[in-house]
Amino acid sequence: MEKERNYKWYTLHVQSGFEDIAKENLIEVLTTEGLIDKVKEIFIPARMKALFYTKRKKVAEVPLDEDREREEVVVENDQGKKTYFTISDKKVWIENCECKTKKCLSNPPISKPRQKLKCSSLRNRAQIELRDKLFPGYIFINCDLDEKLMTTIKYKVPRVLDFVRAGNEPLEVSEKEIQAIKDKLKKGIIKVSKKSAFEVGEKVRIKEGPFVGFEGVLINTFKTFESLYKSKRVSFETIFSSIPISISSCINFPPAPCILVIFIIISLK
Numbered sequence: 001m002e003k004e005r006n007y008k009w010y011t012l013h014v015q016s017g018f019e020d021i022a023k024e025n026l027i028e029v030l031t032t033e034g035l036i037d038k039v040k041e042i043f044i045p046a047r048m049k050a051l052f053y054t055k056r057k058k059v060a061e062v063p064l065d066e067d068r069e070r071e072e073v074v075v076e077n078d079q080g081k082k083t084y085f086t087i088s089d090k091k092v093w094i095e096n097c098e099c100k101t102k103k104c105l106s107n108p109p110i111s112k113p114r115q116k117l118k119c120s121s122l123r124n125r126a127q128i129e130l131r132d133k134l135f136p137g138y139i140f141i142n143c144d145l146d147e148k149l150m151t152t153i154k155y156k157v158p159r160v161l162d163f164v165r166a167g168n169e170p171l172e173v174s175e176k177e178i179q180a181i182k183d184k185l186k187k188g189i190i191k192v193s194k195k196s197a198f199e200v201g202e203k204v205r206i207k208e209g210p211f212v213g214f215e216g217v218l219i220n221t222f223k224t225f226e227s228l229y230k231s232k233r234v235s236f237e238t239i240f241s242s243i244p245i246s247i248s249s250c251i252n253f254p255p256a257p258c259i260l261v262i263f264i265i266i267s268l269k
Contacts (some may be wrong), residue, residue, distance in 0.1 A: 009173040011164040016137035019044045020113040020130055022159035023139060027176045029157045030149075038149050041142040043178065045134040046183050048113060050092045052085060054078070054124050064090045064111075064128065065186070075124040083116075083124035092117060092126050132188070134181060138164070140173060179233040197251070 014022035023042050028038040052060040054077045062073060070088040072095065083104070084096040093109035097119050104119040110128055118125030143149060150170065154162050163170035 013161040014158045018159045023181045025158045039143045043140040045135050046130040052126050063195045077122050081122045151229045
């Protein structure tokens, strides 16, 4: 009789900017090791979108949601020549094109981040990217965790650094918290205007530099003499740790769902 699985959600720390590759590596390694049956779901807290360009100009951005109906996106270049893209079932392909050779019509559909689809002669293209990342550098895994699975994930999967832990034990995340993140992604991230000043206690997101995308709570701000009119030195608490850094640009944003608040409360030192 097959053993009943005890699936629970955990957070994995991965290389920021490579969340999708870390997920693919997880599936590949765990399949090879015969452990994939212990994994129910791997969830990247971001939204997959198709972006459409003519040359370097972005003309459209469409979320690739599972329940999205079939949709057509027309990209027109400077000469008025058009490429007709179709979106359906989380895939994008070229339905028709006004180029002479029609070679682009034979290109296979794209469905994963980093994939591109283009008409070279008209310089119209589509590409898939992960956007609206809530927690850059982190993904969630729903699995029946044991020592072998934990060791394999930590030491054998490229781009995966480790589990987020409380002491030595991987930290569990409730189903309710995961669903709150999914709901927020589905509703879309609220874009807010940039502020010239910030107050202690405000929630902010770093928008430039090596910590781009990180979110936290402002705990101190002051100006240095050398950069009185250029930047501020800001100390902020990230989701899983407390890091003081100097920044010159960030934005404030509305309160995040309970998952962010809980992570700050149990911030690992």
